[in-house]
């Protein structure tokens with residue numbers, strides 16, 4: 001089969017590799033399409049748990065192609081999505097019921113072969129039926145599960161005012177879930193006009209076009225939009241260090257800043273401990289997902305979480321370099337998918 005294979009950071013080729021065979025308790029999925037996201041850019045640079053040789057791709061929708069021994073709950077041809085993350089079940093964190101903090105966390109598309117390929121093998125425990133969902137919706141299940149995890153971590157107070165910085169597909173999914181989890185008002189701030197218009201079309205209450213070159217002006221304007229006091233919840237979905245630094249000053253007294261976007265591992269930001277103390281701020285992280293696929297699928301199926309027209313670009317496997325370049329440029333793309 002054809003796959004995107006990395007041999008080292010920034011060194012990949014699209015080449016033929018043996019088609020994987022499912023072992024007992026596994027199944028093989030014929031990939032329909034796989035979402036590309038900023039995590040893949042970090043993997044390209046050799047960060048974020050990359051193990052070589054690596055086939056990336058962790059946002060997969062496909063159809064069941066072959067069942068390993070002892071797999072009985074799926075049908076050949078059934079549309080499915082794959083939760084890429086697996087925990088060991090034996091470490092201290094797993095035994096405390098905290099699988100996302102597993103010391104031996106594995107990821108299809110990071111530490112194990114993923115979905116920028118014609119076929120992917122996955123344990124049946126990580127495969128979920130997506131029968132009947134549009135493939136363009138199903139391909140967003142993994143980002144939706146990550147956003148669902150973020151909202152579970154955050155637990156918005158009913159009636160709170162929220163700001164999501166970043167209007168990529170992840171920012172838009174987060175904004176919708178924060179609203180349905182109880183926030184009374186959600187603003188999305190980002191620099192790219194067409195992304196903000198998509199956010200409005202999908203139901204966010206307000207948008208603000210950031211400059212990002214003059215963050216001081218952005219902060220002033222966003223504070224004014226919040227009636228001067230700031231936002232109970234500020235979620236950074238950009239992963240840009242200086243935006244994250246600025247985001248803390250937009251949090252209302254007693255509120256919470258969530259660091260959601262993936263930064264560079266070596267990034268550092270400055271926060272004032274006096275401000276954290278005096279204003280009783282909470283800073284929270286939200287990392288990936290592990291047990292929210294069912295919740296994400298439920299929200300996508302009911303239409304509570306909307307994905308209409310979030311996909312803006314489609315590339316073939318052998319156009320992977322173009323797909324990465326389009327994502328890196330950032331101004332024309334929303335969700336990019338790779339179709340083998």
Ligand SMILES: [Zn+2]
Nearest residue numbers: 037038039059
């Ligand atoms: Zn992703």
Ligand SMILES: [Zn+2]
Nearest residue numbers: 088091094102
């Ligand atoms: Zn573990």
